[in-house]
Amino acid sequence: MKTKRELVVVGGGPAGLAAALEAHKKGVKDILLIERDEYLGGILQQCIHNGFGLDYFNEELTGPEYAERFIDELKDKNIDVQLKTMVIDINEEKLITALSSKDGIEFIEAESIILAMGCRERTREAIRIPGTRPAGVMTAGAAQRYINIEGYLPGREIVILGSGDIGLIMARRLALEGADVKGVFEIMPYSSGLVRNKVQCLDDFGIPLYLQQTVAKIYGQKRVEAVDIVEVDDNLNQITETKKTIQCDTLLLSVGLIPENELSQQANISLDDITGGPIVDQTRETDIPGVFACGNVLQVHDLVDNVSEESEIAGKAAAEYLLNDQEKEIEQALEVSAGENITYVVPHTLNLNSKTDPIIELFFRVKDPAEDCKISIKDNKEELASYTRPIVEPGEIESVKLPVKLINKDSNEIIVELITGGE
Ligand SMILES: Cc1cc2nc3c(=O)[nH]c(=O)nc-3n(C[C@H](O)[C@H](O)[C@H](O)COP(=O)(O)OP(=O)(O)OC[C@H]3O[C@@H](n4cnc5c(N)ncnc54)[C@H](O)[C@@H]3O)c2cc1C
Numbered sequence: 108m109k110t111k112r113e114l115v116v117v118g119g120g121p122a123g124l125a126a127a128l129e130a131h132k133k134g135v136k137d138i139l140l141i142e143r144d145e146y147l148g149g150i151l152q153q154c155i156h157n158g159f160g161l162d163y164f165n166e167e168l169t170g171p172e173y174a175e176r177f178i179d180e181l182k183d184k185n186i187d188v189q190l191k192t193m194v195i196d197i198n199e200e201k202l203i204t205a206l207s208s209k210d211g212i213e214f215i216e217a218e219s220i221i222l223a224m225g226c227r228e229r230t231r232e233a234i235r236i237p238g239t240r241p242a243g244v245m246t247a248g249a250a251q252r253y254i255n256i257e258g259y260l261p262g263r264e265i266v267i268l269g270s271g272d273i274g275l276i277m278a279r280r281l282a283l284e285g286a287d288v289k290g291v292f293e294i295m296p297y298s299s300g301l302v303r304n305k306v307q308c309l310d311d312f313g314i315p316l317y318l319q320q321t322v323a324k325i326y327g328q329k330r331v332e333a334v335d336i337v338e339v340d341d342n343l344n345q346i347t348e349t350k351k352t353i354q355c356d357t358l359l360l361s362v363g364l365i366p367e368n369e370l371s372q373q374a375n376i377s378l379d380d381i382t383g384g385p386i387v388d389q390t391r392e393t394d395i396p397g398v399f400a401c402g403n404v405l406q407v408h409d410l411v412d413n414v415s416e417e418s419e420i421a422g423k424a425a426a427e428y429l430l431n432d433q434e435k436e437i438e439q440a441l442e443v444s445a446g447e448n449i450t451y452v453v454p455h456t457l458n459l460n461s462k463t464d465p466i467i468e469l470f471f472r473v474k475d476p477a478e479d480c481k482i483s484i485k486d487n488k489e490e491l492a493s494y495t496r497p498i499v500e501p502g503e504i505e506s507v508k509l510p511v512k513l514i515n516k517d518s519n520e521i522i523v524e525l526i527t528g529g530e
Contacts, residue, residue: 113137115217120149122402123223124177129422143193148174162412238325247361262357270298274361279308390424446524486518
């Protein structure tokens with residue numbers, strides 16, 4: 108079966124939902140949202156803890172509550188939703204191949220596409236922990252799905268590796284279910300999760316966080332029986348003489364998320380080596396005109412509120428692409444790059460014209476924690492703007508709002524830098 112569509116949104120998580128709604132609001136009539144799972148809402152459906160929506164709704168919601176706001180809004184709109192359907196290919200001509208048990212293989216010619224496929228967790232294989240391969244080693248998100256959706260307790264004596272938000276939240280969740288959480292072990296000298304999650308999920312539950320330590324080996328035949336923990340030096344080398352063995356039946360891994368960009372790669376969209384997401388301009392358009400990306404498939408976000416805001420930018424831009432000018436007029440093109448002490452910046456380019464919003468928000472992560480510092484935005488000649496920050500952490504996305512009027516007309520690059528130590 109082959110059909111034609113104006114806009115296809117791939118992924119029905121918060122990014123896909125917000126993007127589809129915004130495109131509809133801006134006048135796109137023909138929208139198809141494709142989701143491989145049996146329900147909309149993405150990862151939010153398994154996040155039954157609160158803390159969602161503080162920025163976007165000014166309220167504290169659980170994940171399913173946050174998702175429900177968007178799902179409810181979708182109901183009376185003329186947006187087609189196809190659940191239990193997996194997009195398996197996208198090509199450069201925006202031809203989508205989708206697969207479902209109901210309809211089999213379907214080909215969709217899209218005029219515009221919004222990529223909103225989210226991300227997946229890194230596994231034991233990705234970080235190569237030696238030892239046997241028993242049951243009981245799983246990602247923290249998988250454990251969350253077992254407890255919150257399937258109703259299974261994944262283990263009773265738990266070691267968690269990685270202090271990302273998912274690991275911190277699962278430490279609390281397992282403690283609430285009566286499991287003995289022996290500690291969260293983090294290879295870096297700082298937690299990679301939000302400060303508020305460290306306080307609310309570990310400190311409030313008396314769960315220790317051990318920094319600069321990692322799992323060196325897993326023991327057990329059928330089921331995990333123990334793990335070896337070692338300290339690491341400043342170069343992340345294991346200090347073998349510090350090895351200690353901890354008895355446990357479960358090892359949860361919270362060691363990073365990888366944007367799901369296999370489809371983007373198939374379509375030959377250029378990806379950023381650092382974020383793992385597509386290279387985009389300020390409208391979240393990729394290097395294929397009419398293909399946009401937003402949410403965790405673009406960059407791993409800390410807060411869903413930022414996902415919704417970013418996805419509205421992509422939805423609005425897709426509508427402008429479809430309804431106004433498919434050939435975007437570009438008056439000034441700039442590269443945006445990560446300077447001193449910055450890991451990456453999104454968007455990667457600025458394509459400016461008379462219709463560009465007067466303020467562009469730049470999102471980035473810092474390399475190391477710092478206090479009383481300054482974010483400097485420069486071009487190749489001078490500083491355009493600077494913003495002070497009392498504290499910055501690599502675990503938290505930072506952003507600055509740059510007024511477009513500050514950008515020099517003859518400039519072709521923007522550099523974001525973190526200035527520390529009163530330099
Ligand atoms: C454990 C955990 C705890 C979190 N806690 C918080 C918190 O306390 N507060 C907060 O603000 N944020 C939190 N977040 C972050 C927030 O949930 C994410 O930022 C947000 O869900 C990302 O939205 P998304 O739509 O980009 O991705 P997702 O929610 O992952 O949605 C992507 C969707 O795309 C679908 N999909 C992927 N590939 C295909 C394909 N090929 N075909 C069809 N469909 C496809 C997936 O099935 C999925 O439904 C948490 C995240 C996790 C994992």
